[in-house]
Amino acid sequence: MELGTGTPSTASLLSRIADESEARNQLEVSEWRNIVTWADANTVDQPDDAATVRDGYLDTGVPIAGPGAPLVSEFALMELIAVLDRTPDGGRLYVGKILECAWRLPELYAAVLDGNLAPWRAMRIAELTHPLTQRAAAWVDHQLAIAVESVTWAQIDRLVAEAIARFDPGRAELERQRAADRRRFTISDVDEHGLVYVDALMDAADGxxxxxxxxxxxxxxxxxxxxDSLDVRRSKAAGELARQDLSLDLIVSDPDTGEVIATSPGRRSVLNLHITDTTLTGDNPVGRCEETRGPVLASQIKEWLSLPGSTIIVRPVIDVADCTPVDSYEIPDRHRTRVQLRDHTCRFPSCTTPATRCDLDHAIEHSRGGPTCPCNLVPLCRRHHRAKTHSTWSYRVLRPGHYLWTAPTGARFLITPAGTDVIDPVDSPEPERP
Structure with missing residues (x-):
């Protein structure tokens, strides 16, 4: 029964949704099959960290699944991840879980191919079994294959813990000893409101x-x-606790010689603010702070500047498109800052490594006449800098901030400030240089 002219009934809509969900699941299973076939064709038979020459280039077999799964070509894996349109780290984990299932959890993998186990459940199980020995993983695989869809995650966790105790009795004690090494105290990037998240794993007594x-x-x-509320006052109290330490002129000296080894001069902050003349006059009191990666109000800046005991350095960047080359190969700080603020992240397809943690690559090699200036400098993380240098991955600068990458197989990727676009290497013409 139709609800109105041209409007499908609820029953027909649900039927259509179910059909599309089934089709989506079948496509995902097909992708799994293709990735396993790809792994078969790109296996590097060698010990961990050994290298081999493939197609004239030094390549490395990387282990992305547990013991017993194949090592795959590092450069081939980069290309697969780029074609999947995933980030380097996320894509590596995704492919690794599929290989974990195919080689170390064969009964669960067969259940996925038969449609009896949802791929997402199999991937989560693969994440838990990755560190297990081959015998332990095989035992978990067999135990779960009996009724995997009805087993809860708590039961799976207990099953993995039992496998560790059964097949690797020394590991439980080792993990207990290593647990303390996972302690951390991390603070997130500043958000658009000038706030940060604090996340910690501490010793119980310290906490x-x-x-x-x-x-x-x-x-x-x-x-x-x-x-203010108690939660807000607790937040303020943590800041006061920090400033009480930072306000001290701490000096660390050698107990024998009296030589000063290190000093802590107190609080020091650096803000990279993007402002206009209207921001300064108050007509449009909104700028952009690089640390927050978003707009920031003048009132927020005033609050930061007014904190007691603080030394604030405001670094204005006038023009990130400035192009003034220098004669040397070494990159001056002003060029490095401009490139980092222009590109934000590594410019390899879909890579999200912040530019501040990247190498700056000369697009045209300095030894071949490439200038050391922002227009010829590109941020690449160490992994993808290595791929560009030691494999047939290559790119060229269309204009600052816009890059065309070519993979070893000829697949091409257009990198712009908007993200990564996959370009058909046959049907799509190469973008012309502006």
Whole structure:
């Protein structure tokens, strides 16, 4: 029954959705089959970290699944990930989980191919079994194959823990000893509101002491008249705790000679602000802060500048398109900053490594007359810089910020500030140089 002219009924819509969901699942399974076939054709039979010469270039077999799965060509893997339109790290994990299933969890892999196990469930199981020995992974595979769809994730976790205890009894103790090495205290990038997320994994005693200190300071702020919520006051208390340390002129000296080894001069912040004349006059009080990667209000900047005990260095960047070459191969800081602020990330297809952690590559080699100037400098992370230097991956600059990459098989990728576009190497004409 139709709800109206040209409007399908709910039942027909649900049927169509179910059909499309089934078609999507079949496409995903087909992709799995093709990736496994690709791995068969791009296996490098060698010990870990060994290198071999393939097609005239030094290549390395990389292990992206657990013990017993094949090593695959590093450069071929880069191309596969680019064609899949995934980030380098995300694509490596994705392909690795598929190989984990195909080689180390064959019963679960067969269930995926038969449509009895959703690929996403198999991939999550593969993530858990990746560090296991071959015997332990095979045992988990057989145990789960009996009724994998009805097993809960808690049961799977316990099954993996049992496999470790059964087949690798020394590992549990080793993991316990290594757990402390995973402690961390990380602070995220600044968001558009001038805020950060703090994430930590701490020793229980340290965490308890920190919680007690922050709680005590937060209550003290309330007693002193701060009317913000307890959560906000706890956040402020953590900042005060940090500034109390940073405000001290800490000196570390050699106990024997008295020589100063290190000093901590207190708080120092660097902001890269993109502003216009209207920002300065107040007609349009919005600029852009590179650290927040978004707009920032003048009021927020004033708040940052007014924090007590702070030394603020504001670095204005006038024109990121400035092109003034220097004679040397070494890249001056002003050029490095302009390139980083122009491109933001590694310019390999779909790579998201921040430009601040990348090498700056001379697009035209300096030894061949390529100038050391922003228009000839491209940020590449170490992995993709190596691919460009030691394999047949290549690129050319169409104009600053726009690059055309060519893979070893001839596939091409257009990199612009908007992202990565895959170009058909046969049907699509090569973009003309502006």
């Amino acid at each position: 308890h002491d920190l919680d007690q200190t922050i709680t005590r300071r937060a209550h003290l702020l309330g007693q002193l008249g701060d009317t």
